[in-house]
Amino acid sequence: MIFQKAKPVLDNELDPGGVSGQNIGDEVETVVGPSVNVEGDFASEGNIIIKGTVSGSVHTSKHLTVERGAKIVANVRAASASIAGEVKGNMKIKDSLELTSSAKILGDIDVKNLRVESGAIVYGRITMPGLEGIEKPGRSSKTGLKKNEEVILSETI
Amino acid sequence: MYVYLYDNFLRHKNFVSTIRQMEIMLTDFGIAGKILRIQNYTDSKAIIEDEIKRGAKTVVVVGNDSTFGQVLSRSATCDCTFGFLPVGPNNTIAEVLGIPAGVDACTTLSRRRKEFLDIGWMNNRYFVSQLHVFPGKLEVIYDERFKVSANDKMEVVVCNLQPFFWKRDKNDKEQRIVHPQDGKLEAFLRPLTKKGWWGYNYEEPSIFPFEEMVIMAKEPFTVEADGKVSKEIKIKIKLAHGKVEMIVGRNRQF
Numbered sequence: 001m002i003f004q005k006a007k008p009v010l011d012n013e014l015d016p017g018g019v020s021g022q023n024i025g026d027e028v029e030t031v032v033g034p035s036v037n038v039e040g041d042f043a044s045e046g047n048i049i050i051k052g053t054v055s056g057s058v059h060t061s062k063h064l065t066v067e068r069g070a071k072i073v074a075n076v077r078a079a080s081a082s083i084a085g086e087v088k089g090n091m092k093i094k095d096s097l098e099l100t101s102s103a104k105i106l107g108d109i110d111v112k113n114l115r116v117e118s119g120a121i122v123y124g125r126i127t128m129p130g131l132e133g134i135e136k137p138g139r140s141s142k143t144g145l146k147k148n149e150e151v152i153l154s155e156t157i
Numbered sequence: 158m159y160v161y162l163y164d165n166f167l168r169h170k171n172f173v174s175t176i177r178q179m180e181i182m183l184t185d186f187g188i189a190g191k192i193l194r195i196q197n198y199t200d201s202k203a204i205i206e207d208e209i210k211r212g213a214k215t216v217v218v219v220g221n222d223s224t225f226g227q228v229l230s231r232s233a234t235c236d237c238t239f240g241f242l243p244v245g246p247n248n249t250i251a252e253v254l255g256i257p258a259g260v261d262a263c264t265t266l267s268r269r270r271k272e273f274l275d276i277g278w279m280n281n282r283y284f285v286s287q288l289h290v291f292p293g294k295l296e297v298i299y300d301e302r303f304k305v306s307a308n309d310k311m312e313v314v315v316c317n318l319q320p321f322f323w324k325r326d327k328n329d330k331e332q333r334i335v336h337p338q339d340g341k342l343e344a345f346l347r348p349l350t351k352k353g354w355w356g357y358n359y360e361e362p363s364i365f366p367f368e369e370m371v372i373m374a375k376e377p378f379t380v381e382a383d384g385k386v387s388k389e390i391k392i393k394i395k396l397a398h399g400k401v402e403m404i405v406g407r408n409r410q411f
Contacts, residue, residue, distance in 0.1 A: 029364070029366055030364060030365055030366065031362070031363050031364040032305075032363050033346070033347075033348070033360060033361045033362055033363035034360060034361060035307060035308055035348045035350060035360050036305060036306075036307055036346060036348055036360075036363045037305070037306050037307070037308075038303055038304070038305050039303060039304045039305075039306075040302055040303030040304050041302045041303055042302075042303045043302065043303075044366075046366070051361070052363070056303060
């Protein structure tokens with residue numbers, strides 16, 4: 001609703017790198033521009049685009065976009081996210097997470113759907129639901145799996 | 158009963174014919190009323206309260222964005238319905254309210270489609286259209302939760318009804334426009350980065366919707382709210398929900 005008249009101009013403006021690859025221009029509500037520093041509990045009901053630096057915590061009930069060059073030193077909670085910048089902190093994503101080639105994640109990820117482009121760097125534990133009842137390799141059948149399957153990545157993907 | 162507040166610039170010959178046509182149309186609709194002319198230093202609140210005592214129910218502002226801001230920043234708390242007849246240039250608020258410029262606005266006024274509008278509150282006074290904090294070393298705290306700062310100077314524009322227009326730099330021919338949404342105030346922060354010895358470059362703006370915000374600085378900064386300029390060291394900006402009852406058009410943007 002914010003960008004009613006100048007839709008085409010602002011879409012390009014807000015997502016110049018096309019990081020997300022998704023059509024979220026209409027719903028953009030909060031934009032943290034480059035050379036802006038945000039400290040504290042950064043929460044929003046709408047979509048968030050981060051191009052600057054954020055420290056503390058980030059929470060949104062919609063989509064989070066972290067653009068190339070942006071830096072987050074915080075725990076992140078969002079419905080979905082696409083990351084092209086740097087995140088230091090744990091991420092809890094309800095739906096889907098997309099890591100582009102320039103993404104750097106230092107922390108644990110809890111997500112339903114994950115898409116990782118070649119070149120992305122992840123250092124942390126990735127937890128995904130949906131593997132209940134499947135045996136972990138190398139363990140006896142007596143050892144039941146916990147609720148979520150855990151995969152630990154500590155190298156460049 | 159209707160009371161019409163005319164801005165002083167409407168005396169100019171360019172607007173005489175439009176005003177005449179409007180007055181004829183208003184008489185045809187049976188909503189003609191008392192006409193008062195406001196000057197730069199007129200206290201619109203005192204005038205409106207006086208007219209309400211005499212039985213006025215609807216106060217119609219005739220002019221442009223600055224007239225609208227001048228009247229409503231003072232008299233937002235008055236117990237009456239407000240109308241707006243946009244005349245002349247600089248009429249961006251009318252567009253948001255869905256009121257066509259010129260004579261057609263009389264038809265919108267006569268239909269009396271009413272809405273309650275949210276307005277901004279800043280250090281004990283209201284602002285309707287826009288609040289502009291000129292570049293300075295500012296610190297902004299949103300909803301007492303997070304703090305926003307820039308490496309150097311920063312400019313803040315808080316929009317309520319008036320859209321935010323901006324350009325990348327002086328040479329940028331394309332004017333970008335962002336329309337504010339209702340129910341929240343929108344803050345546009347533009348950090349400035351040094352260019353050469355004296356110059357500054359504007360960075361891309363950050364956009365934050367909010368309900369309460371505090372802007373502070375170590376040195377006094379200049380604030381312009383609805384055309385009124387003042388120097389402040391700390392300002393608290395809030396959103397006052399449904400303060401003004403306003404006659405709006407069908408094509409309103411909220």
